[in-house]
Amino acid sequence: MTTSKIRDAHDRDTENEKWLEGLTIELRLLDVNGTRIGDAVATAREFLADSGALAEESFGSARHYAAELGLPATADAAKGVWGAALRSGLGLVGLMALGQTVLPLTHQTDVTVGFGVLLITVLVLAIIAFLPRLLPTIIERTLSHGKVRAFVEAAAGGMAVTLVFVLISLWSADRIVFSVPALPVFIVAVVLLIAPPLWAQFQHSDQVDPIVPPGSSSADTPRISIGIRLFLIATNWILVISSVILCAFVLFMDTLAR
Amino acid sequence: MSAKQWPSDWMRAALGLCVLRTLAAGPTYGYAIAAALEENGFGTIKGGTLYPLLARCEAAGWIAVQWRVGAGGPERKYLSLTTAGRDELATQTANWRDFTGMVLAHLDNTSTGSTALTTGTDKS
Numbered sequence: 001m002t003t004s005k006i007r008d009a010h011d012r013d014t015e016n017e018k019w020l021e022g023l024t025i026e027l028r029l030l031d032v033n034g035t036r037i038g039d040a041v042a043t044a045r046e047f048l049a050d051s052g053a054l055a056e057e058s059f060g061s062a063r064h065y066a067a068e069l070g071l072p073a074t075a076d077a078a079k080g081v082w083g084a085a086l087r088s089g090l091g092l093v094g095l096m097a098l099g100q101t102v103l104p105l106t107h108q109t110d111v112t113v114g115f116g117v118l119l120i121t122v123l124v125l126a127i128i129a130f131l132p133r134l135l136p137t138i139i140e141r142t143l144s145h146g147k148v149r150a151f152v153e154a155a156a157g158g159m160a161v162t163l164v165f166v167l168i169s170l171w172s173a174d175r176i177v178f179s180v181p182a183l184p185v186f187i188v189a190v191v192l193l194i195a196p197p198l199w200a201q202f203q204h205s206d207q208v209d210p211i212v213p214p215g216s217s218s219a220d221t222p223r224i225s226i227g228i229r230l231f232l233i234a235t236n237w238i239l240v241i242s243s244v245i246l247c248a249f250v251l252f253m254d255t256l257a258r
Numbered sequence: 259m260s261a262k263q264w265p266s267d268w269m270r271a272a273l274g275l276c277v278l279r280t281l282a283a284g285p286t287y288g289y290a291i292a293a294a295l296e297e298n299g300f301g302t303i304k305g306g307t308l309y310p311l312l313a314r315c316e317a318a319g320w321i322a323v324q325w326r327v328g329a330g331g332p333e334r335k336y337l338s339l340t341t342a343g344r345d346e347l348a349t350q351t352a353n354w355r356d357f358t359g360m361v362l363a364h365l366d367n368t369s370t371g372s373t374a375l376t377t378g379t380d381k382s
Contacts, residue, residue: 042325043288043335047305050289059306068310070317214325214333 009052016048019055022062024211025139030066031073038212040069063140087196089128091239094192095246096121097185102247103254104182112179116172120165127161193243197236263301274311275354276300278320278339278347285324285338288312312337320346 020041027037044065048055059065096117104111142150234241273295280286280294291312292303315321320343324336339347 039335042333043309044305046334047288047292047309050287051292051305053305058304059309060304065306065310068306069313070310071313214335 012052012054016045016055019059019062020045023059023066026062026066027069027071029139030071032066032071033074034211036071039214040066040071041211042214084200085128085131087200088131088239089125090192091196092124092128093121094189094194095239095243096124097189098193098243099246099250101182101186101189102250105186106251106254109182110179111182111185112176114172115175115177116169118177119168119172123161123164123168193240197240200236201233262299269300272354273300273303273307274315275347275350277308277311278315278343278350281321281337281339282344282347285336287334287336291337315343318346319343 280291322340325333
């Protein structure tokens with residue numbers, strides 16, 4: 001008797017659904033369009049229901065099976081990932097510039113740009129540039145090692161990067177590279193912050209590629225709930241929200257220091 | 259029929275043709291194809307083997323796909339041979355007969371061993 005037959009049907013179904021979720025992600029990572037993903041997942045689900053087998057035993061790993069199917073990738077999927085990375089990069093530069101500008105603007109002085117700030121900006125942009133390449137590995141690790149371990153690893157990584165930034169700041173405390181008038185920098189920073197999410201907000205409806213189950217059109221797919229919709233809007237505008245909080249905090253601390 | 263375990267490279271060579279042959283009987287779905295092949299002595303055909311093969315046949319235009327609601331059950335993906343698929347089945351079947359005939363003729367040829375000895379290079 002195979003292990004699949006010994007297992008309880010409920011456990012098997014739960015495990016199979018987890019595998020199908022993994023297959024969806026793997027096909028997404030291969031840039032397959034939503035309609036084809038819906039078809040592939042429904043086909044595998046049908047076979048598993050008929051055979052009563054465990055997905056891992058019948059299909060192998062989700063990653064291997066997704067690759068074996070050889071489904072064609074959508075033409076502009078890669079552009080979407082790089083576009084998102086570019087938008088995040090511009091937004092972060094805007095956020096950092098705004099953080100440096102808010103006090104000089106209120107005190108009507110020039111913005112002094114230190115060596116540390118420049119170095120940190122370059123490092124942040126480098127991390128964002130590599131993020132699209134790292135994303136598939138991060139998702140696979142999350143799937144294979146579990147969410148808790150992935151969270152711990154992400155937190156450790158974040159703390160390590162923050163430590164490096166703090167050390168750079170301490171090391172380059174008085175090393176000023178150049179100073180510029182605050183107002184133009186402030187205007188550029190605001191544009192860099194607001195333009196990317198504004199563009200993404202208008203583009204969003206065109207770029208949605210829902211996973212369509214066979215026998216239904218993309219118009220039939222369930223609409224996104226208000227909660228998820230608000231979450232997506234908040235995610236899109238997170239850097240703008242963060243910059244408002246950052247500016248308020250800097251001004252508050254400045255008022256206390258006086 | 260007892261499920262004899264055939265070498266995997268033999269199975270890889272023959273499975274595509276045998277899947278097309280199974281579909282020649284009429285539209286059917288994935289698990290039914292696997293069950294029919296198992297019944298005919300091919301052993302258990304896993305989903306990870308069957309569906310990539312079906313996807314390649316579909317991409318080649320040999321198979322047409324239609325989702326239908328089963329009798330009281332969930333939707334099923336029914337597969338059927340296209341005209342190009344029937345032509346491919348006929349061509350591959352003829353080629354397979356020629357190939358296996360050639361292999362059998364070679365295996366049954368009792369003079370092969372002595373021919374190899376007489377035509378082989380002998381440097382001594």
